[in-house]
Amino acid sequence: MSAPQVLPSLPPETFPAGSRAALPIVLGYLPIGFAFGVLAKTAGFSVAEVGLMSLLVYAGSSQFIGAEMFAAGAAFPAIVSTTFLVNLRHLLLSTALLPSFRQNRPAVNALLSYGITDETFAVNASLLRGRPIGPAFVAGLHVTSQASWIAASMAGALAGGIATNQEALGLDFALSAMFIGLLVPHLRGEGAGSRQIAALVAAVIAVAMGLLGEPSWGVIVATVVAATVGVMIR
Template sequence: MQPQDEVLPRDVTVPVAVAPLMWQGVRAALPIVLGYLPLGFAYGVLAREAGFNLWETVLMSVLLYAGSGQFIAVSMFGSGVAAAAIIFTVFLVNLRHLLFSASLVPHLRRFRPAALALLAAEITDETFAVAINHYSDHEAHLPYHFGLNLTAHFSWVLASLLGGLAGNLMGDPARFGFNFALPAMFIILLVLQLKDKQTLVVAALAALFSVVIALLWPGSWNIILATVIAATLGVILEPWTGKF
């Protein structure tokens, strides 16, 4: 294991070689930041409207750090839903992170459990997509991953703070297009993944299955089930997709 792949105590000088890798991760996070700033701002406004104070709004972004989960949580809270139901719903929505973690294992298995725990706490749809795309043709390094994760997380917390400060002054976020920030960011990440026919087929299958499952089985399971089914079919169809 290289020195830059270690989790270093605070009193240990960070090797110079770490800086370029971390800066590379910071740069890779910039497209995510552009999406997180308006989205996090909208979350902050909605959280204040739902009855959260400023510090509760920011603390949720620090600890939970799950855009879709946070939007669902504040919406349910504002509707008077019981805490147990909110927690269970957010848990179901975030189950997809199990798939993300499993996909990263082949690239990160050589690192210490403490480092992996820190990385796991910072996984989001967007940072996962950027990382897995980077690791398809680069060796995994902790400084890169921490640079990516911390930059994205900081921007989300900052945007949540700014949105929380704006409070009820903004009114309906949809008037400013904030309701489209999340879909737009996912579209960008999807385009970055479409490198060959196989990924195009898997993406199309995932979209199809997600819509069908959502119509037949309302809830948050459509994303998880569609991902598993599409990925499985992608592996099965790989010999054929490679011929076209």
């Protein structure tokens, strides 16, 4: 007879508790947001425009891509369509969190969904495990995370030409490092075998499609296939 699986207790349903849960995200966002601010400033954005982009768009990878395409002189429709493809994964992230948000009013969920990123999804998913929780905790997590992203990106823009060499500072690897830090804890513990296989499948597909020149679609395809494989072998 197998031992019952014990889930960690739910965090307090308060805004401060959500803010505390955001600390690992904040620590990751500071160097990445700073790197984006430097890149955007170099691409010709003002400090105010960098802040508005982090407030209204709030999608790290899409912001990097958008700034780089803007600097390269890409047409506006091309920038919009590319960032749209990159952000399609948010449909999957939102769907996965729905069981925890289902008891909230639609208007509340619409506001909470604005703060869903890869990082806030990872924290929500690991703590909630599909169990319902009040909106205050999620709001604390999301607001604190985005505030740190806005502050870091504006700080990078203010630094301007002082820190133009991102590779020398290791800022170009900050985003990858944070994703690795979020992934590794999920590859340990009970039932980790299926998660490890899913992660491996996602990595192989993403790398393969990147080599084929389809990195945007690679994220989406890798997510769908890896999630399907994980469910099948779980």
